[in-house]
Amino acid sequence: MDVKIEKGTVVTVDGEGRVLKDHSLAVEDGRIVEISRRVAGEAEHVIDARGKIVMPGLVNTHTHLAMTLMRGVADDLPLMKWLQEEIWPLEANLEPRHIYAGSLLGCLEMLMGGTTTFNDMYFQLDEVARAVEESGIRGVLSHAMFDLVAETSVEEAMREGRAKVRKYNSRPGRVRVFFGPHAPYTCSEELLVAAKEEAERLGTGLHIHVSETRQEVEDSRREKGLAPIEYLEKIGFLGPEVVAAHCVWPKEREFEVLRERGVKVSHNPISNMKIAAGIAPVPEYLNKGIQVSLATDGAASNNTLDMFETMKMTALLHKVTSGDASAVPAGTVLEMATAGGARALGMEEIGSLEVGKRADIVLVNTKVPNLTPFTNPVSHLVYAARSSDVDTVMVDGRILMEGRRVRSLDPGAVLELAARETEHLLEKGGKLERLT
Amino acid sequence: MDVKIEKGTVVTVDGEGRVLKDHSLAVEDGRIVEISRRVAGEAEHVIDARGKIVMPGLVNTHTHLAMTLMRGVADDLPLMKWLQEEIWPLEANLEPRHIYAGSLLGCLEMLMGGTTTFNDMYFQLDEVARAVEESGIRGVLSHAMFDLVAETSVEEAMREGRAKVRKYNSRPGRVRVFFGPHAPYTCSEELLVAAKEEAERLGTGLHIHVSETRQEVEDSRREKGLAPIEYLEKIGFLGPEVVAAHCVWPKEREFEVLRERGVKVSHNPISNMKIAAGIAPVPEYLNKGIQVSLATDGAASNNTLDMFETMKMTALLHKVTSGDASAVPAGTVLEMATAGGARALGMEEIGSLEVGKRADIVLVNTKVPNLTPFTNPVSHLVYAARSSDVDTVMVDGRILMEGRRVRSLDPGAVLELAARETEHLLEKGGKLERLT
Numbered sequence: 001m002d003v004k005i006e007k008g009t010v011v012t013v014d015g016e017g018r019v020l021k022d023h024s025l026a027v028e029d030g031r032i033v034e035i036s037r038r039v040a041g042e043a044e045h046v047i048d049a050r051g052k053i054v055m056p057g058l059v060n061t062h063t064h065l066a067m068t069l070m071r072g073v074a075d076d077l078p079l080m081k082w083l084q085e086e087i088w089p090l091e092a093n094l095e096p097r098h099i100y101a102g103s104l105l106g107c108l109e110m111l112m113g114g115t116t117t118f119n120d121m122y123f124q125l126d127e128v129a130r131a132v133e134e135s136g137i138r139g140v141l142s143h144a145m146f147d148l149v150a151e152t153s154v155e156e157a158m159r160e161g162r163a164k165v166r167k168y169n170s171r172p173g174r175v176r177v178f179f180g181p182h183a184p185y186t187c188s189e190e191l192l193v194a195a196k197e198e199a200e201r202l203g204t205g206l207h208i209h210v211s212e213t214r215q216e217v218e219d220s221r222r223e224k225g226l227a228p229i230e231y232l233e234k235i236g237f238l239g240p241e242v243v244a245a246h247c248v249w250p251k252e253r254e255f256e257v258l259r260e261r262g263v264k265v266s267h268n269p270i271s272n273m274k275i276a277a278g279i280a281p282v283p284e285y286l287n288k289g290i291q292v293s294l295a296t297d298g299a300a301s302n303n304t305l306d307m308f309e310t311m312k313m314t315a316l317l318h319k320v321t322s323g324d325a326s327a328v329p330a331g332t333v334l335e336m337a338t339a340g341g342a343r344a345l346g347m348e349e350i351g352s353l354e355v356g357k358r359a360d361i362v363l364v365n366t367k368v369p370n371l372t373p374f375t376n377p378v379s380h381l382v383y384a385a386r387s388s389d390v391d392t393v394m395v396d397g398r399i400l401m402e403g404r405r406v407r408s409l410d411p412g413a414v415l416e417l418a419a420r421e422t423e424h425l426l427e428k429g430g431k432l433e434r435l436t
Numbered sequence: 437m438d439v440k441i442e443k444g445t446v447v448t449v450d451g452e453g454r455v456l457k458d459h460s461l462a463v464e465d466g467r468i469v470e471i472s473r474r475v476a477g478e479a480e481h482v483i484d485a486r487g488k489i490v491m492p493g494l495v496n497t498h499t500h501l502a503m504t505l506m507r508g509v510a511d512d513l514p515l516m517k518w519l520q521e522e523i524w525p526l527e528a529n530l531e532p533r534h535i536y537a538g539s540l541l542g543c544l545e546m547l548m549g550g551t552t553t554f555n556d557m558y559f560q561l562d563e564v565a566r567a568v569e570e571s572g573i574r575g576v577l578s579h580a581m582f583d584l585v586a587e588t589s590v591e592e593a594m595r596e597g598r599a600k601v602r603k604y605n606s607r608p609g610r611v612r613v614f615f616g617p618h619a620p621y622t623c624s625e626e627l628l629v630a631a632k633e634e635a636e637r638l639g640t641g642l643h644i645h646v647s648e649t650r651q652e653v654e655d656s657r658r659e660k661g662l663a664p665i666e667y668l669e670k671i672g673f674l675g676p677e678v679v680a681a682h683c684v685w686p687k688e689r690e691f692e693v694l695r696e697r698g699v700k701v702s703h704n705p706i707s708n709m710k711i712a713a714g715i716a717p718v719p720e721y722l723n724k725g726i727q728v729s730l731a732t733d734g735a736a737s738n739n740t741l742d743m744f745e746t747m748k749m750t751a752l753l754h755k756v757t758s759g760d761a762s763a764v765p766a767g768t769v770l771e772m773a774t775a776g777g778a779r780a781l782g783m784e785e786i787g788s789l790e791v792g793k794r795a796d797i798v799l800v801n802t803k804v805p806n807l808t809p810f811t812n813p814v815s816h817l818v819y820a821a822r823s824s825d826v827d828t829v830m831v832d833g834r835i836l837m838e839g840r841r842v843r844s845l846d847p848g849a850v851l852e853l854a855a856r857e858t859e860h861l862l863e864k865g866g867k868l869e870r871l872t
Contacts, residue, residue, distance in 0.1 A: 388824030
C-alpha cells in the first residue's frame with residue numbers, strides 16, 4: 001500500500017458517526033482500502049497517528065478565493081458602502097495575476113487549516129484552477145455570470161461558461177467546473193434558464209447566491225412579485241445540483257421548495273454576521289430535512305477561510321438564536337462541514353472516512369492545551385480545535401502537509417507573491433495607503 | 437536596558453489608538469521606558485519584531501480556570517441539565533490537586549494565546565495562585581462565596597475571603613485577590629453587603645455573576661420584586677470596583693444604574709451563546725458610556741480560553757444582532773480586550789503600550805497565510821489573527837514565551853498532569869468513559 005496511518009482516533013463521519021479509538025487506515029491508489037485495529041503489510045509511507053484525530057478533510061462550499069487578496073482592506077462598513085466604495089473599485093482593477101496570487105494564498109490557508117475541497121465563484125477561472133492544481137487541493141470552480149449589471153450578453157456568458165465546463169470536466173483531476181449565475185438580481189431570467197439547461201445537459205452543477213439580505217428579498221418581491229427562492233422555483237431553476245449560498249431570509253413556502261427540490265443550502269455564518277446580512281434559519285432547515293453545508297465566503301467578508309472557526313460559529317449562533325443549548329450539536333455541525341459539503345458538490349466519493357472513498361484525510365494534533373484533556377473528539381473538533389492544530393493533510397492519497405510542513409507549495413513564496421500582487425492592485429486603484 | 441523589541445508594527449491601544457509602523461520599545465525593570473523609531477543603547481536581550489505586530493497583552497475578565505479540566509466533558513445540553521447532571525457532580529469531587537492541574541493548563545493555554553492577565557472565580561484559591569505564579573502570567577483571583585446554596589455561614593465565607601485578600605494583596609506580585617460573591621441568587625443580602633464593605637475597607641474589588649439568564653431575572657423579580665442589577669443597586673453593592681460578568685438581560689433603568697455606578701461589565705459572548713443564555717446589549721452599553729471588557733468564561737462552556745476568538749465573536753455577534761455592519765468595530769473590540777480589561781480590574785498600569793506602563797507585551801507573527809496581505813493591523817488582530825499566531829509573550833518584562841517556545845512552564849508536563857488529574861477526577865465520579 002502507499003500510506004498507512006497508524007493508531008489514531010478515527011472520526012469517520014460515516015452514516016452512524018462512528019468514532020474508532022486506536023484504529024489504522026490503509027491508503028492505496030488515492031483511496032481508503034482498509035480501516036481496522038491493525039493494518040497488516042508494508043507501506044511506502046507510515047504516519048504515526050497516536051495522539052491525533054484522523055478525520056475527513058473539510059469541505060468549504062462557498063468561497064471567492066481571489067478575494068483573499070482583499071483581506072482587511074475594508075471592514076466595519078455597511079454592506080453597500082463596503083461593496084460600492086471599496087470592493088467593486090478594487091475588483092475593477094483585477095488582472096489575472098492578482099487572481100492567481102489571491103487564489104494560491106487562499107489554497108495555502110485552506111490546506112493548512114484542514115480544508116481539502118472548496119466551491120468557488122469568480123472570474124478568470126483558469127487562474128483559480130492553476131492555484132488548485134499547484135496546491136494539490138480539490139476545487140469546484142464556477143464561472144461567475146451576470147448580464148444585468150455588466151455589459152455581457154447571455155450568449156457570451158454562456159459561451160465562456162460552457163467552454164470552462166468542457167475544458168475541465170472532460171479530464172480527470174481535482175478541478176471540476178459548475179455554472180455560476182451570480183444571483184437572481186444580477187442575472188436575467190434568460191441567463192438563469194440557459195445556465196440550468198446547460199448544467200443539466202453537461203451533467204454538472206450550479207452555484208448561486210440567494211436570499212442573502214432582507215433588501216434583496218424586498219426588491220425581488222417588489223420587482224417580480226416573488227421572493228428569490230420562489231422566483232427561482234417558478235422559472236424551473238432549482239434542483240439537487242444547485243448550491244444556494246446564504247438562504248438567510250426564506251419565507252414559509254420557500255422552506256418547502258428547498259426541501260422538495262433537494263437544493264443544497266450553503267450556510268456562511270461569519271460572512272452573514274460580519275456584513276450584518278442576517279441569521280439563516282439553520283435549525284429549521286435541519287428539522288425540515290433540508291440539506292445544509294458550511295462555508296466561509298470570501299476572505300474580504302470573514303476575514304479568514306477557516307472552517308474550524310465556521311464550525312464553532314455555526315453551533316454557537318444557532319444555540320443562542322433558538323434559545324436552545326442542545327440545538328445544532330457538534331456531531332451535526334461536523335457532518336455539515338464534511339459529508340454534507342461533499343453531498344452538496346455531488347462528490348459522494350469524499351466527505352467521510354470509509355473503505356472505498358477517496359483519501360482526503362486530515363490529522364489533528366490533540367497534544368495541545370486547547371484539546372487537553374482529550375474527552376469527546378467530536379466536541380473537541382467543533383468547540384476547541386483551531387485550524388493551527390491541523391498536523392497533516394492528504395488529498396487523493398497525496399500528502400500535502402505533514403507535521404505542519406507544507407509539501408505541495410513553498411509557503412514563504414506564496415506569501416511574498418500575495419503581498420507583492422496586493423501592492424500592485426492597491427497601487428493601481430490609488431489605495432496603496434491600505435497596506436501597512 | 438533589559439529588553440529591546442525592534443522594528444515592529446506597534447498597536448498601542450493608547451487613548452488615540454495609535455499604530456506606529458517600524459517602531460521599537462525598550463523595557464527596563466518590568467516597565468516600558470521608551471517607544472520610538474530607534475531605541476539607542478545596549479540591551480541584555482533583543483527581540484526582532486520585523487514582520488510582527490507588537491500589542492498589549494490581552495485581559496480576560498471572567499474565567500473559572502480550574503474548569504479547564506472539564507473541557508468537552510459535556511456539551512450541547514440545556515443549561516440546568518448541564519449544570520445539575522454534569523458539572524456540579526464533577527465539581528463535588530474536586531480536590532486541590534485537580535484545581536491546580538486545571539489552573540496550570542488554563543494558564544498555559546492563555547499565555548500561548550496572548551492573554552497576560554485574567555480575572556478568575558473559584559475555590560481553593562491558593563492552588564490557582566500557585567499556577568499563576570509558576571506560569572508567570574497575571575491573575576486576579578476571587579474567592580467564590582455563596583451561602584444560599586451551600587452550608588456556609590456568612591462569617592465563614594467572609595473569614596476565608598478576608599484571609600486570602602490579606603495574604604496576597606499585602607505583598608508585591610502578579611496575584612491580586614478580589615471578593616467573589618457568586619451571584620445575587622446564591623448569596624444572601626447579608627453576605628453581599630459584607631463583601632462590599634470588606635472590599636471597600638481593604639481597598640480591593642468585587643467579582644460577581646449578574647443577569648446571565650432570563651430565568652435568573654424572572655426569579656429575581658418574583659422573589660425580590662426587582663431585577664438583579666436593580667436589587668444590587670438597592671442594597672448598595674454596585675460601584676466602580678465591581679466586575680459584573682454577563683449582564684445579558686438589563687432592563688431600561690438598569691443601564692442607567694450600571695453607568696452611574698461605573699460598574700465594569702464583563703462580556704462573555706461565546707459562553708452566553710453556547711449555553712443559550714442570550715445576547716448582551718453591547719452596542720447599547722457602549723453608546724451609553726458603560727464600560728465593557730471581554731472574557732471567555734470557563735472552558736467547560738466555551739470550550740477554549742481564546743481571547744482572539746472572543747474578539748472576533750464580539751464584533752460579529754453585535755453586527756448581526758443590531759443589523760449594522762459598522763457596529764462594534766475592530767478598534768473598539770481591541771480596546772475592550774486590552775485597556776478596557778485593565779480598567780475593569782483597576783490595573784491602570786497595564787492594558788496599553790505606553791511609556792511608564794508595565795511591560796505586558798505580545799508579539800503576533802504576521803507572516804502567516806491568514807494575516808497576508810498585511811493591510812490593517814487592528815482589523816487583522818480582531819478578524820483574522822488566531823491565538824496560534826502569537827509568537828512572543830512578556831509579562832512584567834519577563835519573557836514567558838519566545839518564538840512560540842514557552843519558557844516559564846514545560847508544556848508537555850502540564851498537558852500530562854492535566855490528563856492524569858482529569859482521569860482521576862472522572863474515575864472518582866464514575867465517568868471515566870468520558871475520556872477518549
